[in-house]
Amino acid sequence: MLESDGVDDVTLLVNSSPGKMMDINFSYSNGFPSMGNAVLCAKASMLLQNVLPAILLRFLREHRSEWADSGIDAYSAAAVKAGPCSLPVPQGGSFGGQVILPLAHTIEHEEFMEVVKLENVGHYQDMIMPSDIFLLQLCTGVDENAVSTCAELIFAPIDGSFSEDSPIIPSGFRIIPLDSGMDASSPNRTLDLASTLEVGAAGNRATGDKSSRGSTKSVMTIAFQFVYEMQLQENVAIMARQYVRSIIASVQRVALALSPSFFGSHAGLGSPPGTPExxxxxxxxxxxxxxxxxxxxxxxxxxxxxxxxxxxxxxxxxxxxxxxxxxxxxxxxxxxxxxxxxxxxxxxxxxxxxxxxxxxxxxxxxxxxxxxxxxxxxxxxxxxxxxxxxxxxxxxxxxxxxxxxxxxxxxxxxxxxxxxx
Structure with a gap:
């Protein structure tokens, strides 16, 4: 574990010998090493209120550009390939597009695996021209009507040049509910702005007094892993902290936009000024x-x-x-x-x-x-x-x-x- 920078919101863990720990030969299909010398994990947790884990996780899955940085994605994809790569310069807003390609799912669709194609991801200094990046992604608990112990969105960069025994370096989100209250008022919600923000009105009509249901609370854990060369550890640590903190801020703003208003139905509380439904x-x-x-x-x-x-x-x-x-x-x-x-x-x-x-x-x-x-x-x-x-x-x-x-x-x-x- 690395020392804190004075703010204890992000924890950093370093594995300087990932190959020995997992007893895996990190090799590229052409014989060159496929990874740097170490893996750093940046982890943080946050409390979520009044937003269903499934709704939030589906939004994060379908709207990656709302929280991810394409420069970091490009770095992560390059770092697991052969040869050293330099640190990225944050390039928020430079996504070229996202295509989700389904691979497999369970019978009840409560868990599924897919490939995410990030198109024309550019502006990364080691790239001569924009290119596509592929992520292997696993999703669980995205059905808000199903009872689930947690909801997860886990992804890792992949490449066609990986050998069969090459490990993947996953990152992602896990949300664990702190209560069992379920909102089944709207089974067919979609995640464009109009439908998600209508949840407040629709939910009120369907469920009546929300005070009988109580608020929804859950804990989200965010963990991102970065492969790097040992001499870059300090710089990677700074980058990882900043990136995870930016994701926390983005998730908080998205969660606020997705959560229905609970103020109107509680005695003594009015809608906060300036924030109408x-x-x-x-x-x-x-x-x-x-x-x-x-x-x-x-x-x-x-x-x-x-x-x-x-x-x-x-x-x-x-x-x-x-x-x-x-x-x-x-x-x-x-x-x-x-x-x-x-x-x-x-x-x-x-x-x-x-x-x-x-x-x-x-x-x-x-x-x-x-x-x-x-x-x-x-x-x-x-x-x-x-x-x-x-x-x-x-x-x-x-x-x-x-x-x-x-x-x-x-x-x-x-x-x-x-x-x-």
Whole structure:
């Protein structure tokens, strides 16, 4: 075990002779050593509340870009191959895509194995050009209606050049429930933003008083292993601590987004200010647009909820706070695509960052109109994604979103007919 850096949230363990411990010959199919001199494991645990382990684990499985760093993935894949490799530079947000290829599963589908293909993972300094990375992945306990002692998502980089007896170096997540309360109110939930955030409303309707069920608590253990050359131990230890801490922060934000609100049904507790249910926010957005613009933002057809219609709306819809430096607090799928960001990273982007100098001047000159008359219209122009890529739009509309008490809650923007330049 390595000494702590003063913060005891991440534990580091080192195995300097992995081959001897496992009595395995670490060899590449071409005869060269396939691993570095040692393996470092960074481990941490965290308490989760009001989010089902199966729901959270499925989200982490299906939305790897929300928490993983492609630079670390590239390093891990390169480190288990022949030859030394240098340490990665964190490159969050550079995922090219994820494809899940099923391999096998148990009869009841409570456990399954798959290969995850990470496409065009680049920006790693030892790579001449972007390439694909393959992970062997094992999932258990992802059915929220089944009683399970734990839920696991375990993965390891693999390569076609591995020999048959080559070991794999796994990392991943394990969630152990601390209570037996199960929420079977929604057996067919999917994991896009609309459906997951509707859980709060759907669950309330189906189960009535949540106080009779109690809250869901569980402990998540996060463990990541890194192969490295012995002379790089100190640098790898620093990298591992930082990476696991960033994953903890990402998981906390994702868990908060996935958890239904428990405040409204408990005596003496009201909903925290500024954090309405997603369905309520969607209703406020559409009602305010209708009030100020005299038109409907969404074409409501069939029985689909307002939130789901807003989430799948083709124009980018983004909400920002009413602070002195507004930051984004909500975006539909088109908005996330336009900003080239994720739900986890959205709140790190300020409104002024997406406009160039001329755009900022226009925005700040016209912005008082929103608070005075409730809306403003912007001519077509250019804005920037979080990656700095220019985005053209035909026109944009901003309006004040008010709550049921007619108090200003946020400012909403829609960018119409946007496209990357």
């Amino acid at each position: 997603a369905q309520t926010l969607a209703r406020w957005i559409c009602q305010s647009y209708r009030c100020y613009m005299g038109d409907e933002l969404l074409k409501h057809e069939g029985s689909e909820s307002i939130l789901k219609l807003l989430w799948h709306h083709t124009d980018a819809v983004l909400c920002c706070s009413l602070k002195a430096l507004p930051v984004f607090t909500f975006a539909n799928q088109a908005g996330l695509d336009m900003l080239e960001t994720t739900l986890v990273s959205l709140q790190d982007i300020s409104l002024e960052k997406i406009f160039d100098e001329n755009g900022r001047k226009t925005l700040f000159a016209e912005f008082p109109q929103v608070m005075q008359q409730g809306f403003m219209c912007l001519q077509g122009g250019i804005c920037l994604s979080s990656m700095g890529r220019p985005v053209s739009y035909e026109r944009a509309v901003a309006w004040k979103v008010v709550n049921d008490e007619e108090n200003a809650h946020c400012i909403c923007f829609t960018f119409i007919n946007w496209s990357f330049v």
